[in-house]
Amino acid sequence: MSSTNYTETFIRVAEDCPVQDAQEPPAGPKGKPPTIALLQYRLLSERPYELTSDDLLFEVHAIRQNIEPPERAAQREAFFAKPQACLRSSPLAKRYGWGFHHDGQGRVALVPQGSTRYQELSDDTSLTQLKAMRSRRAS
16 A cells, blocks of 8 residues: 655645635535545645545545445555555645645644745755645746
8 A cells, every 4th residue: 555644744835836825725616526625625724733645635535436434444445555646746735825734643734825834834944845746847
């Protein structure tokens, strides 16, 4: 089983992110499931430092696929049997201006770009500093 978890890491917003200050992602089209960005935002806003990256990615997958709780353990194993993209590829960090702080136990919290906390974490040399993936190739 592969993992997307980081510890003591700060994932900064992508260099080509179109916003200067963090924004809540839109709900998406009516009648469709909530977007991945909105689900990630809601889960991390409601539960900072409770979920690991793996927990978050699978929870979003389970919600979007309507996986019932009794089936989740088996489905989680199947989900992580294939490599999964880490939060560096999240639309929150690529499009909506949110950084991710992973604590020493791998639990994640959102950090809004433009905040004092974002600057503090960006400057923290004790953390592994990563950038979110760019949306487009560099020219």
